[in-house]
Amino acid sequence: MPSPYIPNTDADRGALLRAIGARSVDELFADIPQAHRDPALRLPPALSEAELKRELAALAGRNAVPGEHACFLGAGVYHHYVPAIVPYLVGRAEFATCYTPYQPEISQGTLQATYEFQSLVCQLSGMEVANAGVYDGSTAVAEAALMACRITGRSTIAYTDTLHPRYMDVLRTYLESQGLTLVMTSGVAALPLDAAGVIIQSPNFYGCMEDVSMAAQAAHAAGALLIASFDPIALGMFRTPGELGADIAVGEGQPLGLSMSFGGPYVGLFATRTQYLRQMPGRLVGRTKDSQGRDGFVLTLQTREQHIRRERATSNICTSESLMATAAAIYLAALGRRGLRRVAELCYHKAHYAAERIAALPGYSVPFRGMFFREFVIHCPAPPYLINQRLLEQGIIGGLDVSDRLPFAMLLCVTEMTTRQDIDRLVDALRKMGGRQP
Amino acid sequence: MTGLERRPLLMDQSKPGRTGCTVPALDVPESPLPPAAMLRDDLPLPEVSERDLVGYFHRLSQLNYSVDEGFYPLGSCTMKYNPKWHDEVARLPGFAQAHPLQPEESVQGALRLMYELQEMLAEILGMRTANLCPMAGAHGELTGIMMVRAYHASRGDKRRTTILVPDSAHGTNPASAAMCGFKVVVVPSNACGDMDLAALRASLGPDVAGLMITLPSTLGLFDPHIVEITEMVHRAGGLVYGDGANLNAILGKAKLGDLGFDVVHTNLHKTFTTPHGGGGPGAGPIAVGERLAPFLPTPHVAHRRDERGDRYEFTRPEKSIGRVGAFHGNFGVLVRAYCYIRQLGAPGLREVAENAVLNANYLLAKLKDAYHLPYDRRCMHEVILSASRQKAQGVRALDIAKRLIDYGFHPPTMYFPLIVDEALMIEPTETESVETLDAFVDAMLAIAREAEQDPEVVRGAPHKAPITRLDEATAARKPDLRWQPRR
Numbered sequence: 052m053p054s055p056y057i058p059n060t061d062a063d064r065g066a067l068l069r070a071i072g073a074r075s076v077d078e079l080f081a082d083i084p085q086a087h088r089d090p091a092l093r094l095p096p097a098l099s100e101a102e103l104k105r106e107l108a109a110l111a112g113r114n115a116v117p118g119e120h121a122c123f124l125g126a127g128v129y130h131h132y133v134p135a136i137v138p139y140l141v142g143r144a145e146f147a148t149c150y151t152p153y154q155p156e157i158s159q160g161t162l163q164a165t166y167e168f169q170s171l172v173c174q175l176s177g178m179e180v181a182n183a184g185v186y187d188g189s190t191a192v193a194e195a196a197l198m199a200c201r202i203t204g205r206s207t208i209a210y211t212d213t214l215h216p217r218y219m220d221v222l223r224t225y226l227e228s229q230g231l232t233l234v235m236t237s238g239v240a241a242l243p244l245d246a247a248g249v250i251i252q253s254p255n256f257y258g259c260m261e262d263v264s265m266a267a268q269a270a271h272a273a274g275a276l277l278i279a280s281f282d283p284i285a286l287g288m289f290r291t292p293g294e295l296g297a298d299i300a301v302g303e304g305q306p307l308g309l310s311m312s313f314g315g316p317y318v319g320l321f322a323t324r325t326q327y328l329r330q331m332p333g334r335l336v337g338r339t340k341d342s343q344g345r346d347g348f349v350l351t352l353q354t355r356e357q358h359i360r361r362e363r364a365t366s367n368i369c370t371s372e373s374l375m376a377t378a379a380a381i382y383l384a385a386l387g388r389r390g391l392r393r394v395a396e397l398c399y400h401k402a403h404y405a406a407e408r409i410a411a412l413p414g415y416s417v418p419f420r421g422m423f424f425r426e427f428v429i430h431c432p433a434p435p436y437l438i439n440q441r442l443l444e445q446g447i448i449g450g451l452d453v454s455d456r457l458p459f460a461m462l463l464c465v466t467e468m469t470t471r472q473d474i475d476r477l478v479d480a481l482r483k484m485g486g487r488q489p
Numbered sequence: 490m491t492g493l494e495r496r497p498l499l500m501d502q503s504k505p506g507r508t509g510c511t512v513p514a515l516d517v518p519e520s521p522l523p524p525a526a527m528l529r530d531d532l533p534l535p536e537v538s539e540r541d542l543v544g545y546f547h548r549l550s551q552l553n554y555s556v557d558e559g560f561y562p563l564g565s566c567t568m569k570y571n572p573k574w575h576d577e578v579a580r581l582p583g584f585a586q587a588h589p590l591q592p593e594e595s596v597q598g599a600l601r602l603m604y605e606l607q608e609m610l611a612e613i614l615g616m617r618t619a620n621l622c623p624m625a626g627a628h629g630e631l632t633g634i635m636m637v638r639a640y641h642a643s644r645g646d647k648r649r650t651t652i653l654v655p656d657s658a659h660g661t662n663p664a665s666a667a668m669c670g671f672k673v674v675v676v677p678s679n680a681c682g683d684m685d686l687a688a689l690r691a692s693l694g695p696d697v698a699g700l701m702i703t704l705p706s707t708l709g710l711f712d713p714h715i716v717e718i719t720e721m722v723h724r725a726g727g728l729v730y731g732d733g734a735n736l737n738a739i740l741g742k743a744k745l746g747d748l749g750f751d752v753v754h755t756n757l758h759k760t761f762t763t764p765h766g767g768g769g770p771g772a773g774p775i776a777v778g779e780r781l782a783p784f785l786p787t788p789h790v791a792h793r794r795d796e797r798g799d800r801y802e803f804t805r806p807e808k809s810i811g812r813v814g815a816f817h818g819n820f821g822v823l824v825r826a827y828c829y830i831r832q833l834g835a836p837g838l839r840e841v842a843e844n845a846v847l848n849a850n851y852l853l854a855k856l857k858d859a860y861h862l863p864y865d866r867r868c869m870h871e872v873i874l875s876a877s878r879q880k881a882q883g884v885r886a887l888d889i890a891k892r893l894i895d896y897g898f899h900p901p902t903m904y905f906p907l908i909v910d911e912a913l914m915i916e917p918t919e920t921e922s923v924e925t926l927d928a929f930v931d932a933m934l935a936i937a938r939e940a941e942q943d944p945e946v947v948r949g950a951p952h953k954a955p956i957t958r959l960d961e962a963t964a965a966r967k968p969d970l971r972w973q974p975r976r
Contacts, residue, residue, distance in 0.1 A: 058922035067851045076843045082711035087747045097834030111583025113598030118586045134510045144557035145550035151768040156954035160553035161767035170972035174533045186624040189815035217815040224811035228635045228669040314589030314816030316770030339964035341956040351964040357664035362673040367664035370625040374766030385509035388534045393512040403520035471516040
């Protein structure tokens, strides 16, 4: 079977070779050392679209996923409703099958959509300027830490111990490779004197709101920048990192209309104050005029970037998550002023309902009763992984097992997608496992 | 143009009382809200109806040129056709809805796909294994160079503080090396466009951690001395990093592992035809040889067979550099690349490379009389021309690129590689027909004639795009990067 993705026929190939003046296609590969040319390639045999779709549908069917199952898993990735128009619009080939907008005259769609994204991230976060996005929430934190070191000329980053452990891991990987120092602090009272930046996450890994304002004051008193890792849905109701004094605000954009897709693609949100603009990593779209005075959009301040500045660039980032940024912009506009507030409040009320009910179960407790948003920790009467196994058998994806940090603890998440029936089923299932070893 | 007039920004379209989405009713008792001091006063997001939102983004999309619309010969970007059924598979609920932190036993299908893709990529690249975590090509570079650093450190070799990079390299190479704290030393190319071996020899020493090299190079050339180069670096105690941006040229024709590479990244959004999305999502898996395998990022997907059958699981390699992202890569992109490799198989991948190279050489043959060809030899998947001849007539590479828009084509990459004056880097890919190539050749030849006879029409291009050339200087001098309320 000829490939549907290669229009050249044998006759075409013959004509092309004659035009080139080559006797065979092999001749075109003569620069590859003979001993290493055309090696054996052991891959599964080629299959048709129909056969593969059948096989892949079966493979996908082996995953037990939220939607079919009630889901209480969060920890940085959230099961929120994705309005149909989001995938519909970003699925348009005009957005999906183009490259980075290097030619602005024929890329105004991507450029204007990205400018909208930058604008809406600022509106949401209360920050002054946002970039076109980075890979994900964790690399946004790492890039923010590197940016703080560049701005302050210091080489130590402090983070509070309630930061997402995966984000800590990524931060460590990025900082170690530059020989920078990473220090954990349990409170902001005892910051290292040479800190370039202080990282705080709110809501934190355990779901509780942190005192970002106090952290910002402490960071600033130490001459450091405050890096706040925020949750974009929580900002539907809570005060913004901009208001609370953050110098760099970062977050995971997945909750903004992106499917969970087993870990990606997502988009890292990245915003700061105008004074730090030129130390920002990543792409920026700016509004300008064309030669006839019409508004238009271009990639700008590119002298920060790798293709111009090479080893002196603010980051090596090139291809990022442009389509996801467009999706997030559409989501924010679709939900809008009232919709996002409503989604945030639904999460809040449902999570508190679930926490109250579980706290009342014998054998269970909810240890952190402070201000939480849509996630909370429960102490279980049995190892959480065993409870999760039982829940899965009943069509429930349980919470994240965090017993490596807190004994017998599970981190539960409730969103607007979790129905009262889901919560009641979870509570019943937990009750049956309570008081005795499951 | 009336049908394509621009619409105001979302915040300017906003009108109180409109919404683009419905939200479920509350089905549990309300809990007391947090104290007002914790809550924001206002949420200044737009209020737009669903119909207007769809109209707006639909209209915006029409201002883009895309692969589905036409020929997109953007050099080094491999803008091939993206098969549509891949998108359908990525949207299957079992893939699209899976949470990355689910218990492994509940996501065996996804893990198996990742494991098989990992191993197929390793086979294609001739390496020991691969890792799918990096989320873009530059992220793969960063990950690979971190591993090079960790490798030398694990041997107590702290002198190796330099990474060598050819003068034709992508900007990401030196930027990635610098992000790992390395000093970057540039190795020049020779008159044939290959690496200057004498200069390489002179640069190699006990301070060199490794060489980053793109093969075929960004000049579209396969360096015939590649094995000599990798051996020289190894003899000096360094490692060889392969930038796989141009892998499309040698799929199935050569394995980078066989040529002495220690670590390679591949851009799934180029070679393996996942849609580029206007600047991502991409995926930049890395493949490694024996020496670097213990340093791979976390997690790696492992397979074992026990009494319950096949089991796939996430593991942490022995001396892992750690995590480079919160989860395990851009899974939605990985699914599409998996579909592609399985549909094509080994013979199909080889055909990809052969037709890509054939098409590029055809353009070279047809255009070399009208445009200067700085390296007069057979090319691989892309041909680099120079507009130096047209520059003498007052027409620059930029003008030619913009004029191509009027002829209905996406411009080639321009002014890269930096070592070619007025560079035009043309990559046709294998998915384009001879009819398309001929139409492009006609346009290029017509523009060459215009440059002689009517240079103004070229210098003022594009004339048929939704907008004309933009004032980029003002954009950078007075940055307007977000919507602001009208004063």
